[in-house]
Amino acid sequence: METILFPAVDLGVIAPMFTIFTWASVLLLVDVFLIPSDSKRFTGYLALAGVLATGIVTLMIQVGRAVGPGTSIPSFSGMVVLDSFGLTITWIFLIIAAITIAISINYLPQHNIELGEFYPLILFATGGMILLGQSTNLIMIFLGIELLSITLYILTAFFYPRFTSEEAGMKYLLLGAFAAGFFVYGIALIYGGAGTVDLLEIGAFIAAQPAVVPGVLPSPEVSLVMIGGGLVLVAFGFKVALVPFHMWTPDVYEGSPTPVAAFMSVGTKGAAFSALLRVLLIGLPGLQVFWVPVLGALAAVTMIVGNIGALQQTNVKRMLAYSSIGHAGYILLGIMAANERGTEGFLFYILAYALANLGAFAVLIALEKRGEMAWSLDDFAGLWRRQPMLALAMAIFMISLAGVHPPQAFLASSWSLRRRGKVGRGRWC
Amino acid sequence: MLQDYVPILVMFLMSLFVPLFVITLSALLGPRRSTKRKLAPYESGMDPIGPAMRRFPVKFYVVAMLFILFDIETIFFFPYALVFRELGLYGLGVMGVFLVLLVVGFVYEWKKGALRWE
Numbered sequence: 100m101e102t103i104l105f106p107a108v109d110l111g112v113i114a115p116m117f118t119i120f121t122w123a124s125v126l127l128l129v130d131v132f133l134i135p136s137d138s139k140r141f142t143g144y145l146a147l148a149g150v151l152a153t154g155i156v157t158l159m160i161q162v163g164r165a166v167g168p169g170t171s172i173p174s175f176s177g178m179v180v181l182d183s184f185g186l187t188i189t190w191i192f193l194i195i196a197a198i199t200i201a202i203s204i205n206y207l208p209q210h211n212i213e214l215g216e217f218y219p220l221i222l223f224a225t226g227g228m229i230l231l232g233q234s235t236n237l238i239m240i241f242l243g244i245e246l247l248s249i250t251l252y253i254l255t256a257f258f259y260p261r262f263t264s265e266e267a268g269m270k271y272l273l274l275g276a277f278a279a280g281f282f283v284y285g286i287a288l289i290y291g292g293a294g295t296v297d298l299l300e301i302g303a304f305i306a307a308q309p310a311v312v313p314g315v316l317p318s319p320e321v322s323l324v325m326i327g328g329g330l331v332l333v334a335f336g337f338k339v340a341l342v343p344f345h346m347w348t349p350d351v352y353e354g355s356p357t358p359v360a361a362f363m364s365v366g367t368k369g370a371a372f373s374a375l376l377r378v379l380l381i382g383l384p385g386l387q388v389f390w391v392p393v394l395g396a397l398a399a400v401t402m403i404v405g406n407i408g409a410l411q412q413t414n415v416k417r418m419l420a421y422s423s424i425g426h427a428g429y430i431l432l433g434i435m436a437a438n439e440r441g442t443e444g445f446l447f448y449i450l451a452y453a454l455a456n457l458g459a460f461a462v463l464i465a466l467e468k469r470g471e472m473a474w475s476l477d478d479f480a481g482l483w484r485r486q487p488m489l490a491l492a493m494a495i496f497m498i499s500l501a502g503v504h505p506p507q508a509f510l511a512s513s514w515s516l517r518r519r520g521k522v523g524r525g526r527w528c
Numbered sequence: 529m530l531q532d533y534v535p536i537l538v539m540f541l542m543s544l545f546v547p548l549f550v551i552t553l554s555a556l557l558g559p560r561r562s563t564k565r566k567l568a569p570y571e572s573g574m575d576p577i578g579p580a581m582r583r584f585p586v587k588f589y590v591v592a593m594l595f596i597l598f599d600i601e602t603i604f605f606f607p608y609a610l611v612f613r614e615l616g617l618y619g620l621g622v623m624g625v626f627l628v629l630l631v632v633g634f635v636y637e638w639k640k641g642a643l644r645w646e
Contacts, residue, residue, distance in 0.1 A: 105618050124632045131639040 130215035267354025278337035285330030292323030305385035361460030401428030
């Protein structure tokens with residue numbers, strides 16, 4: 100009998116994901132057994148504590164393993180990797196999860212959809228996102244996408260009796276299953292060509308082949324990898340709402356509970372993009388001449404359609420959905436750059452976009468809480484007179500989403516000024 | 529190369545033969561006393577003919593889903609039982625994690641009342 104080789108297991112590499120999944124599983128049982136149905140907000144606080152615990156573990160790993168630029172600690176036969184990119188994106192996901200839970204705690208009871216499962220589901224989805232940020236293997240990426248999507252199918256349909264929410268859940272489920280099919284078929288073709296699903300090995304395989312140039316027919320194996328890569332790109336396009344695959348976005352955001360829409364608009368996008376970044380930069384850098392024009396065209400169409408689509412909307416949630424489509428195009432530009440600056444820009448953009456977009460959704464929730472209908476653009480008329488602080492916040496977030504990032508700019512400039520000791524005592528410093 | 533797949537062919541032929549044999553045998557030997565109930569498509573009494581747009585009790589789907597969940601568990605457990613010794617402690621740990629996750633789901637559904645029929 101053949102001997103079975105065991106992978107070297109380094110649990111430290113998956114410690115953040117491990118913590119959040121364990122916490123979510125335990126929280127699910129704690130919620131069912133210990134927390135009475137009229138105090139489900141306590142589950143929310145426990146989930147926040149879980150995000151905090153994951154943050155502490157992440158910090159311990161970051162310091163304990165001295166993760167900095169250039170660090171790369173693979174484990175589980177190279178299926179996951181611990182590097183500064185993965186950890187940075189993990190931090191962003193934890194911030195997103197914490198804000199989502201915080202804005203849900205009051206939202207859920209107000210709309211009579213307060214079920215304890217909401218919070219463990221958010222934690223599970225965040226775990227899937229962290230896995231996506233760390234995986235260097237197509238199967239692991241698929242696992243991460245499914246972990247994230249399956250929880251989101253439930254969360255989008257969480258507004259149970261509301262018809263649009265059911266529609267949103269159904270639409271997201273069908274298109275998500277469709278995208279998963281594309282992804283698996285793509286993996287199969289890549290495996291057929293390269294003989295591996297490991298991103299590093301795929302990259303080495305392509306590098307070992309004669310260089311591919313447009314106009315010359317590549318070898319059958321390389322063509323298989325190319326077709327597979329295209330299918331994988333389609334699946335990612337569905338997940339991040341690039342333009343030919345964006346149709347579901349406005350309906351799903353409109354129908355699902357507002358915190359879930361906020362979570363999806365930044366979380367899913369960030370996670371899928373970080374996995375796409377690894378696929379393109381580690382797995383398929385040898386095919387750059389092919390995917391750069393494709394992504395360029397996709398980014399251009401996405402930006403145009405997203406922004407023009409947003410102009411026509413009268414429903415605020417739909418408008419934000421189109422805005423998130425447009426932003427997917429901008430983020431794609433950072434990935435296309437395919438260098439260190441591009442990756443830095445990608446991470447910074449995800450963080451800034453996440454804060455601005457979550458903020459905009461949070462204002463919608465706050466307005467709904469004060470008895471305002473924050474559905475249509477007309478509801479915002481004269482908001483400054485009724486809710487000046489919320490109107491100010493909304494204005495800042497909208498300007499931020501429009502591309503001027505005042506909060507970040509203010510913070511950055513005030514920090515650098517303070518260091519020089521020249522700062523005045525202005526409102527923003 | 530192709531010879532490696534002969535057992536699968538044998539298995540295929542067997543699985544074709546056994547049901548055919550049983551059906552033929554029961555058709556030849558079995559007594560036939562048909563009643564109206566027995567001739568209905570489903571002996572359970574469900575009427576399969578009617579409009580498609582109607583409400584179904586959701587518990588059928590819940591039971592079907594739970595069945596699939598715990599059915600898939602066996603897909604992992606049977607191969608594991610075969611290589612139990614070779615895998616040693618590592619295998620035990622991995623299957624332990626798997627089982628703990630499964631039990632978490634099971635306890636959850638139990639407490640939620642998904643196993644109660646009424």
